[in-house]
Amino acid sequence: MHTLTLAQQLQKLEAKEFSSLELTQHYLERIKRLDGELNSFITTTEELALAQAKAADSKRAAGDSAPLLGVPIAHKDIFCTDGVLTSCGSKMLSNFKAPYNATVVENYLNAGAVTLGKTNMDEFAMGSSNETSYFGKVLNPWARDCVPGGSSGGSAACVAARLAPAATATDTGGSIRQPAALCGITGIKPTYGRVSRWGMIAFASSLDQGGVMAQTAEDCALMLSTMASYDSKDSTSIDKEVPDYSAGLNASLDGLRIGVPEEYFGEGLDPGTEQAVQDAIKVYQSLGAEIVSITLPHTELAVPAYYVIAPAECSANLSRFDGVRYGYRCENPQDLEDLYKRSRGEAFGEEVKRRILVGTYALSAGYYDAYYRKAQQVRRLMKQDFEQAFAKVDLILGPTSPSPAFPFGSKTDDPVAMYLEDIYTIATNLAGLPGMSLPCGLVDGKPVGLQLIGNYFDEARMLGAAHRFQQATDFHSLAPAGIE
Amino acid sequence: MQWETVIGLEVHVQLNTNTKIFSGSSIAFGAEPNTQASLVDLAMPGTLPVANEEAFRKAVMFGLAIDAEIGKESVFERKNYFYPDLPKGYQTTQLDKPIVIGGHVDIQVGEATKRVRIHHAHLEEDAGKSLHEDFHGMSGIDLNRAGTPLIEIVTEPDIRSADEAVAFARKLHALVSSLGICDGEMSQGSMRFDVNISVRPMGEDKLGTRTETKNLNSFRFMERCIEQEVERQIEVIEDGGSITQETRLYNGDTHTAKSMRSKEEANDYRYFPCPDLLPVHIDDDYIEQVRKLLPELPAARKARFEEQYGLSAYDAELLSDSAVSAQFFEAATAKSGDAKLSANWLMGEVSARLNAEEISLSEAPINAEQLGELILRIKDGTISSKIAKTVFDALWKGEGDVDLIIEAKGLKQVSDSGALEKIVDEVINNNAAQVENYRAADDDKKPKMLGFFVGQCMKASKGQANPQQLNKILKEKLA
Numbered sequence: 009m010h011t012l013t014l015a016q017q018l019q020k021l022e023a024k025e026f027s028s029l030e031l032t033q034h035y036l037e038r039i040k041r042l043d044g045e046l047n048s049f050i051t052t053t054e055e056l057a058l059a060q061a062k063a064a065d066s067k068r069a070a071g072d073s074a075p076l077l078g079v080p081i082a083h084k085d086i087f088c089t090d091g092v093l094t095s096c097g098s099k100m101l102s103n104f105k106a107p108y109n110a111t112v113v114e115n116y117l118n119a120g121a122v123t124l125g126k127t128n129m130d131e132f133a134m135g136s137s138n139e140t141s142y143f144g145k146v147l148n149p150w151a152r153d154c155v156p157g158g159s160s161g162g163s164a165a166c167v168a169a170r171l172a173p174a175a176t177a178t179d180t181g182g183s184i185r186q187p188a189a190l191c192g193i194t195g196i197k198p199t200y201g202r203v204s205r206w207g208m209i210a211f212a213s214s215l216d217q218g219g220v221m222a223q224t225a226e227d228c229a230l231m232l233s234t235m236a237s238y239d240s241k242d243s244t245s246i247d248k249e250v251p252d253y254s255a256g257l258n259a260s261l262d263g264l265r266i267g268v269p270e271e272y273f274g275e276g277l278d279p280g281t282e283q284a285v286q287d288a289i290k291v292y293q294s295l296g297a298e299i300v301s302i303t304l305p306h307t308e309l310a311v312p313a314y315y316v317i318a319p320a321e322c323s324a325n326l327s328r329f330d331g332v333r334y335g336y337r338c339e340n341p342q343d344l345e346d347l348y349k350r351s352r353g354e355a356f357g358e359e360v361k362r363r364i365l366v367g368t369y370a371l372s373a374g375y376y377d378a379y380y381r382k383a384q385q386v387r388r389l390m391k392q393d394f395e396q397a398f399a400k401v402d403l404i405l406g407p408t409s410p411s412p413a414f415p416f417g418s419k420t421d422d423p424v425a426m427y428l429e430d431i432y433t434i435a436t437n438l439a440g441l442p443g444m445s446l447p448c449g450l451v452d453g454k455p456v457g458l459q460l461i462g463n464y465f466d467e468a469r470m471l472g473a474a475h476r477f478q479q480a481t482d483f484h485s486l487a488p489a490g491i492e
Numbered sequence: 493m494q495w496e497t498v499i500g501l502e503v504h505v506q507l508n509t510n511t512k513i514f515s516g517s518s519i520a521f522g523a524e525p526n527t528q529a530s531l532v533d534l535a536m537p538g539t540l541p542v543a544n545e546e547a548f549r550k551a552v553m554f555g556l557a558i559d560a561e562i563g564k565e566s567v568f569e570r571k572n573y574f575y576p577d578l579p580k581g582y583q584t585t586q587l588d589k590p591i592v593i594g595g596h597v598d599i600q601v602g603e604a605t606k607r608v609r610i611h612h613a614h615l616e617e618d619a620g621k622s623l624h625e626d627f628h629g630m631s632g633i634d635l636n637r638a639g640t641p642l643i644e645i646v647t648e649p650d651i652r653s654a655d656e657a658v659a660f661a662r663k664l665h666a667l668v669s670s671l672g673i674c675d676g677e678m679s680q681g682s683m684r685f686d687v688n689i690s691v692r693p694m695g696e697d698k699l700g701t702r703t704e705t706k707n708l709n710s711f712r713f714m715e716r717c718i719e720q721e722v723e724r725q726i727e728v729i730e731d732g733g734s735i736t737q738e739t740r741l742y743n744g745d746t747h748t749a750k751s752m753r754s755k756e757e758a759n760d761y762r763y764f765p766c767p768d769l770l771p772v773h774i775d776d777d778y779i780e781q782v783r784k785l786l787p788e789l790p791a792a793r794k795a796r797f798e799e800q801y802g803l804s805a806y807d808a809e810l811l812s813d814s815a816v817s818a819q820f821f822e823a824a825t826a827k828s829g830d831a832k833l834s835a836n837w838l839m840g841e842v843s844a845r846l847n848a849e850e851i852s853l854s855e856a857p858i859n860a861e862q863l864g865e866l867i868l869r870i871k872d873g874t875i876s877s878k879i880a881k882t883v884f885d886a887l888w889k890g891e892g893d894v895d896l897i898i899e900a901k902g903l904k905q906v907s908d909s910g911a912l913e914k915i916v917d918e919v920i921n922n923n924a925a926q927v928e929n930y931r932a933a934d935d936d937k938k939p940k941m942l943g944f945f946v947g948q949c950m951k952a953s954k955g956q957a958n959p960q961q962l963n964k965i966l967k968e969k970l971a
Contacts (some may be wrong), residue, residue, distance in 0.1 A: 094537070107531065211536040243769050330574060
């Protein structure tokens with residue numbers, strides 16, 4: 009059952025070839041058996057899942073046809089789930105049971121999906137390797153000595169290892185696309201404002217966006233149609249009708265103009281990765297697309313601008329974790345200052361502390377103009393880069409990350425090397441554009457990701473292009489060894 | 493040396509919206525701790541703010557009332573600092589792009605009108621409260637107030653004395669009450685003042701170093717605090733010292749202030765635009781719609797009171813100042829048909845009683861109809877002005893309506909000539925010597941001597957004799 013895609017599972021559930029309970033039990037059994045080593049889940053919600061599965065089966069028997077009725081999925085542990093541990097990968101929230109559901113979680117419940125559990129992640133979504141999680145690192149199912157990518161490493165690994173057909177995730181600088189690339193699956197980060205942030209624990213509010221991961225673009229389309237919604241509880245949510253992303257998947261690519269930015273093929277790009285991407289370009293040409301060379305001149309400023317804006321926002325967003333109302337509190341605080349210092353000092357990991365300090369510095373009196381204001385100016389320039397590009401092309405294509413999965417520990421002592429992992433993905437977050445990653449080859453047995461970037465709210469076209477690519481290739485159906 | 497005081501005020505005004513500025517919780521005062529704190533107010537992970545349109549509307553009303561410019565693009569910023577009653581670790585406020593820019597409030601200083609310029613007014617959220625009693629050595633946090641919408645009104649340093657500061661504060665209180673954007677309950681913290689004070693030699697242009705005293709919530713505290721601080725600053729300078737820029741805290745119980753923190757210890761608030769809230773754009777149509785909602789403002793009402801009721805400028809100013817007193821006056825006048833008497837009673841007896849009991853007019857135990865009725869009974873001769881005070885006492889104590897009190901206490905004025913003649917006859921019989929003196933006296937001395945007999949008759953009638961009639965009968969009988 010687990011080798012089926014989510015779309016196929018839905019058909020079989022509809023055809024009563026198996027029940028949601030059987031499917032759910034199958035995944036729970038796999039998680040129990042295989043995840044001890046992979047560590048892709050922080051929490052499995054077995055009882056809840058079984059109850060939801062039974063309810064889904066009765067509903068289907070009664071003629072209900074909710075779009076995801078009975079399909080089990082996993083949620084990144086950044087989404088609040090009522091009554092369930094929502095840790096955000098941090099010691100700070102290692103005792104926090106959310107008192108409410110994120111809008112995204114609510115949307116999936118309403119669509120009839122079953123919750124298998126909560127997936128591992130870099131602490132507060134800060135990291136590109138899943139090594140910063142308080143709950144331990146996640147192994148890459150393709151190469152167990154390598155990272156799965158981050159911050160949504162748990163979601164990516166569990167889908168790659170077929171421990172769930174699909175999972176929710178979030179992307180602030182590449183946290184969906186980079187782990188999707190490193191784990192050989194498909195992931196989409198929609199336009200900023202497309203998915204509600206209510207109940208999604210904030211890292212950098214102006215960049216955070218929820219999205220999904222699955223085996224195929226078709227599954228991502230199904231998942232996104234449920235996830236996306238206008239939400240009056242999120243002021244940055246955009247009141248725009250959500251299309252049926254599955255409807256246009258088979259649209260012809262004849263005459264589609266695909267831009268290839270020259271800046272995405274420079275120094276630092278692994279040759280094997282470059283070759284896989286060049287091969288993908290040929291596939292698109294054979295499908296009728298027109299390849300256009302474009303330029304995004306401010307690309308090299310993306311990482312520095314991001315590492316001012318994201319830490320600045322996180323320095324304020326994480327102030328609420330003060331040991332006063334919920335979460336971790338130090339033993340025997342002597343006074344208020346001691347309570348703050350030790351609670352935060354003991355419960356935040358190194359990377360989180362580094363970013364809070366960087367952000368605090370960037371916003372300080374006397375430095376604001378040099379850092380924060382300047383970074384916002386750069387951000388506008390990046391937007392303009394893309395606007396000019398999209399005047400000429402319909403989609404932009406390039407590598408998702410500079411190289412395939414790297415070994416544990418190889419970049420942990422060099423934050424800048426780690427930050428450069430997101431060199432191709434960060435610009436879309438700064439611009440608020442939708443982006444996705446899909447498998448386009450293997451290098452030394454490790455997956456390579458192809459990145460597509462769409463114009464604002466043009467997810468349907470992007471998903472269609474990804475789907476047509478997957479009709480023409482079979483990289484997406486490759487599975488890592490040892491997961492059956 | 494002659495010193496000049498320079499004062500600027502920052503006034504926090506709680507807006508009386510139905511719900512908080514960024515969440516759907518109620519803002520009602522006095523609820524059990526933390527019963528009006530939602531997920532957003534508790535700053536639960538993952539929660540987000542949504543701006544309350546009503547708070548914007550009320551802030552725009554204020555801006556229009558003080559003749560200010562309305563910020564077409566209004567931006568919220570995060571002001572970062574840690575405190576247990578600040579759940580998010582930052583206050584959402586406005587800095588560079590506030591909702592109200594400029595404007596002015598005119599105050600009465602003696603005979604002259606003085607203009608106090610407003611620098612700006614911005615929207616922000618209130619913090620919760622820390623409770624330091626009854627928690628076994630720990631502190632409690634009540635987040636009911638957290639997220640209550642405030643406008644912070646910042647004046648230019650145009651104020652020159654404690655009197656002017658109080659006049660400004662009263663005027664502002666009257667204005668926001670009249671606009672119906674604030675309940676005006678100072679004792680509940682609905683209006684709180686931060687006072688920036690400096691002194692400089694008279695004639696000097698350069699401002700002296702200022703101190704800021706925070707969180708004064710009564711006019712009286714503000715007045716005392718300013719007087720003390722001015723005195724302190726002058727003393728320090730005259731003793732050869734200099735003023736330290738600092739934040740001070742005034743203690744209303746001991747009437748003393750002490751330094752809270754100096755400029756060096758001041759927080760770096762690291763303001764930056766709140767990414768969870770988009771800039772709010774306000775167009776001319778919206779502004780014009782709000783303008784139509786503006787009620788009559790105190791200045792216009794004052795002019796109308798002079799014109800319509802023939803009140804003096806002084807009376808009109810006093811009665812038009814707040815919506816509550818204006819309504820009370822107009823309702824009492826409507827009932828009594830006598831504006832002058834209504835004004836006198838309101839500013840005399842009623843006001844004295846309110847001051848004595850330290851309550852506001854809205855808390856008074858009598859209403860405008862009752863006062864009007866009382867005046868009506870004076871005018872129709874049922875009771876004398878003197879007896880009216882007894883009836884007023886009873887009214888205040890809640891002993892019933894005017895007519896009921898007059899009836900029950902037998903206070904009706906005696907106008908019956910038979911009864912009055914009887915009293916007069918008795919007084920004349922009992923005071924033969926005085927009667928003889930009176931009759932023998934010169935005509936020009938008689939009016940003065942008549943007073944004695946009036947007094948005796950009043951005493952005999954327990955004050956209920958109709959004075960005009962009594963005079964007439966006495967004169968006849970003594971002739």
